[in-house]
Amino acid sequence: MSTPILLEAIGIEKYYGKFAALGGVDLKVRANTVHSVIGPNGAGKTTLFHMLTGTKSVSGGRIVFDGHDVTQEPDHRRVQRGIARSFQVTSLFLSLSVRENLRLAAQGTAPTKAMNCWHEPEGPRACADTVASVLAKLGLESFASTPAGNLSHGQQRRLEVGMALAARPKAIFLDEPTSGMGIDDLEDMKCFIKSLRDEHTVVLIEHNMNIVMDISDTVTVMQQGRVLAEGLPHDIRSDDRVRAAYLGNMITGGKA
Amino acid sequence: MKKHTLLILALAVVLVMPVLMHSGSLASEVLIFGLAAMGCNLLLGFTGLLSFGQGIFFGLGSYTVALTLTRWPLPMPLALALAMVTGGLGAALVGWIAIRQKGTYFVMLTLAFAQMFYFIAYTATGLTGGDNGLLDIPRPSITAFGQTLWPLTSPWQFYGFVALIFLVAFWLLLRVSRSTFGRTLLAVRDNEERAGAIGYNLKLLKLQAFVISGAVTGLAGALHAMMIGIAPLANAEYHTSEMILVMTVIGGTGNLFASVLGSAFYLLLADWLSALWPRWLLLLGMVLMAVSLWMQRGLWGLGEKLWHLRQGKHGQIRDQTTVQGNKT
Numbered sequence A: 001m002s003t004p005i006l007l008e009a010i011g012i013e014k015y016y017g018k019f020a021a022l023g024g025v026d027l028k029v030r031a032n033t034v035h036s037v038i039g040p041n042g043a044g045k046t047t048l049f050h051m052l053t054g055t056k057s058v059s060g061g062r063i064v065f066d067g068h069d070v071t072q073e074p075d076h077r078r079v080q081r082g083i084a085r086s087f088q089v090t091s092l093f094l095s096l097s098v099r100e101n102l103r104l105a106a107q108g109t110a111p112t113k114a115m116n117c118w119h120e121p122e123g124p125r126a127c128a129d130t131v132a133s134v135l136a137k138l139g140l141e142s143f144a145s146t147p148a149g150n151l152s153h154g155q156q157r158r159l160e161v162g163m164a165l166a167a168r169p170k171a172i173f174l175d176e177p178t179s180g181m182g183i184d185d186l187e188d189m190k191c192f193i194k195s196l197r198d199e200h201t202v203v204l205i206e207h208n209m210n211i212v213m214d215i216s217d218t219v220t221v222m223q224q225g226r227v228l229a230e231g232l233p234h235d236i237r238s239d240d241r242v243r244a245a246y247l248g249n250m251i252t253g254g255k256a
Numbered sequence B: 001m002k003k004h005t006l007l008i009l010a011l012a013v014v015l016v017m018p019v020l021m022h023s024g025s026l027a028s029e030v031l032i033f034g035l036a037a038m039g040c041n042l043l044l045g046f047t048g049l050l051s052f053g054q055g056i057f058f059g060l061g062s063y064t065v066a067l068t069l070t071r072w073p074l075p076m077p078l079a080l081a082l083a084m085v086t087g088g089l090g091a092a093l094v095g096w097i098a099i100r101q102k103g104t105y106f107v108m109l110t111l112a113f114a115q116m117f118y119f120i121a122y123t124a125t126g127l128t129g130g131d132n133g134l135l136d137i138p139r140p141s142i143t144a145f146g147q148t149l150w151p152l153t154s155p156w157q158f159y160g161f162v163a164l165i166f167l168v169a170f171w172l173l174l175r176v177s178r179s180t181f182g183r184t185l186l187a188v189r190d191n192e193e194r195a196g197a198i199g200y201n202l203k204l205l206k207l208q209a210f211v212i213s214g215a216v217t218g219l220a221g222a223l224h225a226m227m228i229g230i231a232p233l234a235n236a237e238y239h240t241s242e243m244i245l246v247m248t249v250i251g252g253t254g255n256l257f258a259s260v261l262g263s264a265f266y267l268l269l270a271d272w273l274s275a276l277w278p279r280w281l282l283l284l285g286m287v288l289m290a291v292s293l294w295m296q297r298g299l300w301g302l303g304e305k306l307w308h309l310r311q312g313k314h315g316q317i318r319d320q321t322t323v324q325g326n327k328t
Helices: A045-053 A077-080 A098-107 A111-115 A128-138 A153-165 A183-196 A211-215 A234-235 A240-245 B007-018 B026-045 B055-071 B076-098 B102-124 B155-178 B180-190 B192-195 B201-226 B238-251 B254-274 B280-294 B298-327
Strands: A005-016 A019-030 A034-036 A059-067 A084-085 A171-175 A201-205 A218-223 A226-231 B143-144 B145-148
Touching: A005 A045, A005 A201, A005 B076, A005 B238, A019 A034, A019 A045, A019 A059, A019 A218, A034 A045, A034 A183, A034 A211, A034 B155, A045 A059, A045 A171, A045 A201, A077 A084, A077 A111, A077 B192, A084 A153, A098 A111, A098 A128, A098 A153, A098 B180, A111 B180, A111 B201, A128 A153, A128 B076, A153 A171, A171 B192, A183 A201, A183 A211, A183 B102, A183 B280, A201 B298, A211 A218, A211 A234, A218 A234, A218 A240, A226 A234, A226 A240, A226 B055, B007 B026, B007 B155, B026 B055, B026 B238, B026 B254, B055 B076, B055 B102, B055 B201, B076 B102, B076 B201, B145 B155, B155 B180, B155 B201, B155 B238, B155 B254, B180 B192, B180 B201, B192 B201, B238 B280, B238 B298, B254 B280, B254 B298
Parallel strands: A034 A201, A034 A218, A084 A171, A171 A201
Antiparallel strands: A005 A019, A005 A059, A218 A226, B143 B145
């Protein structure tokens, strides 16, 4: 694969007291690929996501995104660089309409506009085109005026990903986008994530091996806060260390 | 809701009070504390910040206008503007430190500031008059080119002046609450974590909300001091913070007109009950319990519910008539 490297993490460490949640993780993510991070529960996947997106700060190491050292930047600054994320546990503005959720997410890339005390977010300030295109991608057009809290779980999961999309980011970080989804929604979500690769770089945490093995360009396996293995999906599936870590039983999904 | 409904309601309150009420001072007080409660509502109802520091900004406004009108020869409108500035600056300081924490610790920090401010006001007798407060605040008439345009001597004359300021402030705050800024505050109220994750600087948003809230509350404090002619220590007391909060909650959070309802309800009930029974605060406590237990959207929420019930009944009657019409 020859696309340039968009994100590089070098020796990322995160300590909680003496406990090392991340013990020096290196990661290179190439542009316009789907890069999955897998591993057993407690391996540090979500912690790594928090470090990369700036939700929490690192204890050590460096993060370079799109040529800029973003290690010290808080999450809201990294959004301006082109990083957007979804959360493992759905995190929406529940009392606000679906449209307003997406409008706020789209406006987040120009946060100084949010300090405008005088004008309503109308006309050119409404980010209407972005909101409409994301609504269409999510298939939530008919729910645009519904409060996010009234959506079904599957719809909320889709909106959760849509919140990241509305920022039109270079890199989109998806933390278990299919968690709790019904079997019917899974295939849709898989195609949806795969389609994102054309315009975005996707970094994905996912437990569903069927999805990971089918759509990933690169898979990184984590265990106990370190990278255990990295490679193409079929290499990972046949890697002995990975099989040992997973006891061979979790990684059988997907096409052979 | 139509765009101008709230503004029309505010105007209606301003026009109706002189017809129904005997005391111009009480009517002025309703509008003044309505302003303060709106400032509180911007933090509590729109941003999700429970601030016990509102009394500080109210007190700062009172002292500023008292000092300016008694010691420095500044025109009265400038004194009011200065009170807004000190209220806003005080809020910037309190906010700047308090928003470093969330939840309980945020509330505790605002409470700590409120206590500190009280003792500073109590001790700095040179500036604040300490326990006595600052006395003999004049109520100069509004003049232009040596002509008296609007004397503020009688309570109802002063009410007119307060009403004008109130309506302008209400319109401005309404505009703020509906602006891009106000809509972003609602996002912060709903889910701070997500608001930060989609690119917003939470500290900056909260700080701006604090400054606006402080300026409005400072203005209210200044008008209150002008109304009663003194800037008492009570205006800087923790009790003032509590009263403003209670008014905001009783009226209903998240709607600016609700704060005016809260202020009117609190002050009129207090006026009526205190004449009947000296322990009237006990009854007010019960009202607060009822709001907290059963009507968390406050008086405004109750009004909305009743309105919808009425609309619903009308709707049903209309439906029935069409059904019958179809049959025949």
